[in-house]
Amino acid sequence: MPTVTSETGISVMLGSYSTIGAAQIDQMIEAESGPLVRMNNEKSLIIEQQNAWKDVRLRMNTFFKTIETLQKNETWNSKLATSSKPDKVTITGTDKAQEDNFDITVQQVATSSRQVSGKIDKMDDKTIYDELGTSGELKFDSKDPDGEEIKIQIDEKDSLKDITNKINNESKETGVKATIVDNRLVLSNVDTGETDFEVRGDTSLMNDLGMNKDDVNNAPKYTQGINAKFTIDGMQVERPSNNVDDVVEGVTIHIHEKTEEPVKVGLKRDLDKPVETLNAFVEQYNELMSFLNEKTEVGDPSKKDNKQGPLAGDSTAARLQSSLKMLVTGIPDQNSHTTFKFPSELGLNVDKKGVLSLDEEKFKELLKEDPDNVQNFFYYAEKTLVEKKDEFGNVIKDEDGKPVMEFDKKEFGYTVKLNELMNSYLKDQAGQKSVYSTKKESYEKSLKDLDERIDRFTEKLDKKRDYYVRTFSRLDQVMMQAEQQMATLMTQLDSFNMN
Template structure:
């Protein structure tokens, strides 16, 4: 099969390069559409970034609305390796002297040696029957032993029931060891047809668990566990080692964890400054002498409104009868200059917390006439008007951008189709022109030849 020979431009001088230049001129409107699409996409992405930053600011503020941020407690012990405490937010700050005379231990049953010399724990014992375990509460479980079971599989069967019985099993020196998962003086009973074969009957040794004994500020206490939750309200005491004598003790202080408040305030200030700086970059009118300095959202009134309102709301006073604090500067947060960047003086905050923590809590958030009022609800209600997934400003703008992009994509698709047809038209038209010029040249040559022949005949 022979391919068609393309004579485009042979006679007219208008070749493919000429057509490409014509099409380049025809595609100028497409460049404008593409540029418009890029601009809208950049604006859409900028608003998405703003939404992310506002959402982060929203979450940082919520931490300041949570009372547990301000009421968290921490403990310090003179020796955490002997005794420590953990306290919840409701615990009362105080100091405690603790002496530990004994720790709680668990009951364990040590069976006699089952394996003979040379036997392995995985060897079959060729036993058929049952053993029955009964815990301190009277809960019992019967375990079926089969001919193919080894010492290892028997202990595995016991451990499969640990969640039910609270009794675990291990193997030491060819013996079955049964241990209560709970500490204190508790019973473990073993019975069944194979109790003697497994050396858990007359051959067993029982070590009963003991209770923990300690003193708190001189008061003697005894408990069945080393983790005690019912001696000091809202405080857990963790016993780890015993003291050498009764005169020794560890001092544990329960204090307010103001570090948590300081960290929360720092996080808010940092996120606020970062968010506001990002917004300023996006709506900046730029420097005419500096290329690409104009922000992608320059002139966007919604963004300018967001920036100015947030800046005003952060520093403006609040009206709240439940606190004497009127604005955030009283807690060490203030603007550094006309730019509105926030700075944080934590000592001022700590002074306010030490004087009246409730006063600080109520400034950030308090219940007033059945509604949340204060610094955090005020800001977050406004931020939510932008980031709300149902009717927020960002959502509405994003949908508008998507509609515009959809329309531009449709225009680009139509334009490209038209350009394909246009190129076909130019190619066909100039091909016909070349053909016509070739035919005209042939006719001219024929006519010239005829005239030459006529002149010769004379």
Template sequence: MTTDGVGAAASNQYLGQYSGVSSQTIDQLIQADSIPMNLLQNQVQDLQGQEQAWSDIRSRLTNFLNDVQDLQKSDTYNSKVANSTNTSVATISSDDTASEGSHDIIVKQLATASKWTGGRVNSVPDSKTALNITGNFTIDLNAQSDTVTGTDGEPINVPGFTIGDGKATSSKVAVDIKPGDTLNSIVTQINAQTKDTDIQASIVDNHLVFTSTQTGKAAFSVDSSSTAGLADQLGLGTPQAATNQGQSAVFSLDNLPIARNTNNVTDVLDGATITLAGVSATSGTGADATQTPTTLSLADDTSKFQGAVSKMVDQYNSLMGLVSSDLDPGDPTKADNQTGALVGDATLTQLQESLENMVTEGVSGGNPASPYKTSDSVGISFIDKNGTLGLDTDKFSKALKADPQAVKDFFYSADTDVKTGIVSNESGYATDLAKLTNSYLVNSTGNQGIIALTTAGFDSTIQDLNTQISNFQDQLTAKRAEYVTQFSALDSFMAQAQSQMTYFSSQIGAGI
């Protein structure tokens, strides 16, 4: 017998005719039989809530780890504030290896690129008209040696530069001209090779113009020997072509004369790049003329270091606030007491206690002679009875001013192989916190952390409970069918009994 809406109505009418048993009665019996299954479903719901709570913990713990790892990066400690007293003359930038200091620079001339301008091509009215010539030629760009004389009359060394990809000291553009080609298509063909040749072409009033993409002294030459007269037809024959020779940048840094083939100087101050933007202003005339120096400076950016520590402290408080909420037992004396999703969870309690202890403990390793061995010594401590972590910025700043290297080593210290870049012997406050946090978060093949294992346990239990629930649902379906069969038989038996009673009564009434 069916148990859908129609079937239930039919069974209600049939079963209730004699026995008074309806489909509603069967539903009530099934509901009573479902109590064990409902308990299983409640367990699944509870486990899913706990698993979601751990997912939230994992997310908050990951954010905390990211902030801790920022305290293991060298640029957190070694970032610099760069300044120039005249940015129109020169600016400075640096990486985390540069040293603090200020330097006076005077820019005498900027580096420029070489340019070669051909003669006007009068055979066509514009750059888009076909030249109706054929042939081949090459444009060659060669770096030239340059000698610059300082104010004392002594020559200044100008390091050479390479053209192209650095594998050769010259580059050559091959051009193949067909009858339909125009000045415009020739330029397109040349520029398609610029990234490999450092030669860039353009057109100015039907003149072909070639420019080196690198600054410094260089020379162009053309070879059209395979096609007689081709160079002259393109305005590239001597003496029609004119060359603007590139030059080196000349400047003095702290009165030391320097010349380079670039305006972006990276090899004068370790870890720093000086960008030349203009020639220094001159005051006076003749022998009294002097150029005004620009001061370039680099200073340690302690605000980034302090900001990273403050961010870590804030993220710790956010994490521990969530942990406390999940472990909150509420008020057991209330009938409607609301508890945290993970109240009584030993694994989370252990994480809470470990973090609380570690953020105020001393660090592993480090310099025994350092005055900074505990978090409190650099201004990190609990500021209330609820375990809120705080950063005393005045105390932190004083420690940093007194011994910046010792404070940095408190948070992170390691040995780095100069050749391989391999880091070893890591120690410090951030290292200890990262190790603890990673022991919960790591989740890779063959290396599952505490949260991954806990979540896997939830998944396994939920899967097992869902299997039991599915089996129980099958049993209830069979039980319902059994009830329908039993009560249908009972109703049928009672109908027969009623029929027999009616028959006997009729016989007795007839006096038979």
């Protein structure tokens, strides 16, 4: 075989006699490679389409989240809290809290029961990280009334810091935490209030830690915790915690310090949050539509160098565009829970280029006037009791023959159909794949088929190249032998003539 030195694996010596060498064979192979070029171009286009749909999906997911946020009650009923003395008393409110104001006077701040050890003699010449040289077992009652006693083993190599770590590792079970203050061990309840706790243990260990209550000269100091006491609008309240969430529905009162006079606190609806959310909705819609427009652009087919978007002619992408336009600018399903009929009534408008915008001033004014009416336009849900049915539509009954009842949720508003559209494109349902999943599988199958065809055709071309190399190599050899024979013959003839 010839020496292989060229990029295509063909000897550069080939063609010395036949004048058909590596370059000529490559040209012949290239002439037969049209189908391979077309298949590779087709593969590149599918990959470009696949990547375009991945980007569409990413933007749809972001848009989907803003739609879901518009459906959440906390978006429309988030509360802003005020306090005349925020260092003394503050409040927070959930979406269930009503706009209101309260006068709160704090007589007593809740504290935790606490026990400070006596002097720890072994700490005289040591740091909290040195071995303490004491051992034994500490015992705590379980926080759970039905739980077992919690035992903590202390070793001689443990430092005072190690001991506090071991106690804190069990805080979830015991309800007791440990700290070190001025080389003394301080134990306290995790929760505030009048709840007591007790630590027990081996006598020698309790003595070494300054925790022996019977040691008259070095007994620990125990202080019982107290409950928080305050008045709200003149009503007396006592709770074990400084964060009280069971006095006013949806409101948590945070007590920080005792007060001499009433602190005025209040909640009002946060009107900025729905504005921010709707602005995000507008932004995400425009970004998604702009991207779809770019990727479905057909350009000018009459031009030779026309460049189309990878999704030009994609009916699925076109259907998504038209559905979005219709749902964003059209009339939502009948919704008797709001007086608004069109998105434009709330300041949502689309210009001639299809760009969505929000008139913030108009929207804010409507929010101030009737926030519930605005919220209900975007989303309203109601639950009703209905008879539960099986997959065949038959009413399910209990042992007494009475129909089993369940809640049926009905949804209304501007975002409902948009939410359904996004779900159909993004989420696989029981027994039904999403549009994106179907697209993804189709692209993967097409690429797999193309790769197999490309491999088969490439193998065919490789065999054809090998055939050409063998054929023209033999031709070269034959022509070389013929030239050598001719040279020999001419030499012999010359010698005859000389004689």
